[in-house]
Amino acid sequence: xxQVEQSPPDLILQEGAxxxxxxxxxxxxxxxxxxxxxxxxxxxxxFYIPSGTKQNGRLSATTVATERYSLLYISSSQTTDSGxxxxxxxxxxxxxxxxxxxxxxxxx
Amino acid sequence: xxxxxxSPRYKIIEKKQPVAFWCNPISGxxxxxxxxxxxxQGPELLIRYENEEAVDDSQxxxxxxxxERLKGVDSTxxxxxxxxxxxxxxxxxxxxxxxxxxxxxxxxxxxVL
Numbered sequence: 001x002x003q004v005e006q007s008p009p010d011l012i013l014q015e016g017a018x019x020x021x022x023x024x025x026x027x028x029x030x031x032x033x034x035x036x037x038x039x040x041x042x043x044x045x046x047f048y049i050p051s052g053t054k055q056n057g058r059l060s061a062t063t064v065a066t067e068r069y070s071l072l073y074i075s076s077s078q079t080t081d082s083g084x085x086x087x088x089x090x091x092x093x094x095x096x097x098x099x100x101x102x103x104x105x106x107x108x
Numbered sequence: 109x110x111x112x113x114x115s116p117r118y119k120i121i122e123k124k125q126p127v128a129f130w131c132n133p134i135s136g137x138x139x140x141x142x143x144x145x146x147x148x149q150g151p152e153l154l155i156r157y158e159n160e161e162a163v164d165d166s167q168x169x170x171x172x173x174x175x176e177r178l179k180g181v182d183s184t185x186x187x188x189x190x191x192x193x194x195x196x197x198x199x200x201x202x203x204x205x206x207x208x209x210x211x212x213x214x215x216x217x218x219x220v221l
Contacts, residue, residue, distance in 0.1 A: 002151075033209065041150070041197060043212035060109065086150050095164060096141075097151025 002027045002091050006099035013077050013106050021072040021102045023087030031090035032063050034072050037101070038083045046085075048070070077106045109138040110134070110195065112213035113199050120219045126188035129216045133181070134201030142185050151199055157183065166205055190220045 004024040013019055021031070034046040047054050047061040049070065054061055058077075063070040074081055084101040090096070113132040121127050133140050140157055143151035154173065158162040159180035168175065172191070177183040187194055197217050201210040 035212075039215075041215050043201075045209055048209045051206065068160060087110055088150070095153055095156070097153075098152070100148075 001096050002029070002089060004085055004087060004097055004099035006085075006088055006102050008102060009013070009100070009104070010034065010103045013104070015079060015106055015108050017077050017106075018073070018075045019077060019104070021074070021085055021087075021104075023070045023072070023089075023099055025068050025087075025089045027068070028097075029065065029091055032070050033088045033090075034061055034070070034082050035086040035088065036081075037086060042088070045065060069087040074104075077104075079106045079108055082106050094095075110200055111209055112200055114198075114213035114216055116216055117214060118219075120184055120221065123191055123192055123220050124143050124189040126186065127190050128187075128217060129185045129198050129200075129218075130201030131183045131185070131213060133183075133200070136160055137202035137211075138180070139203045139205055139208070140183050141201040142175060142183070143201065143212075145197040145199055145215070147196075154185070174192075187218075188216075192220050194218060197221045
């Protein structure tokens with residue numbers, strides 16, 4: 001099956017810093033989503049982005065489908081951004097395959 | 109608009125006991141998913157429903173796990189009998205259609221002793 005690799009696995013930032021999270025995938029995909037799992041375990045959908053660039057406030061994402069990667073940018077990070085960020089890809093059959101996530105800690 | 113609702117939030121049982129989880133998806137969402145999330149890993153799909161039909165259950169361990177979605181709305185996931193290795197978080201998600209944005213519930217954290 002498709003492989004989804006996220007980097008870095010762990011990231012520690014000071015409040016106000018910027019960061020880039022990367023997701024590589026091993027095959028063509030129909031869909032790619034970024035999620036944030038907060039410290040209470042709730043998964044929040046950030047972006048539905050099979051290709052192109054989208055922005056939502058301090059977050060933006062870019063997917064280059066032909067090169068099989070996606071990037072999530074977080075600017076001016078806040079302590080509430082802490083948690084695990086997951087990339088998930090969908091191939092034929094509508095099955096989402098998740099990466100192992102990036103654990104982000106933002107310190108005040 | 110209410111999100112995906114799951115209950116219970118936490119469950120502790122002895123091994124070999126049965127357990128059931130309930131999910132109510134977002135109103136109007138035709139597609140419902142059950143995922144399993146082990147500690148430190150991403151969620152893994154167990155089963156996907158389109159309305160009341162299970163269209164992808166290839167990852168569901170059918171010897172002990174079962175699921176149903178009567179009337180194409182609420183869904184129940186059951187484990188009988190539970191094993192120690194079943195300790196995990198069970199997540200329910202829904203989407204308007206397949207290949208749409210998936211919205212997740214808060215999950216049920218199962219501990220099997």
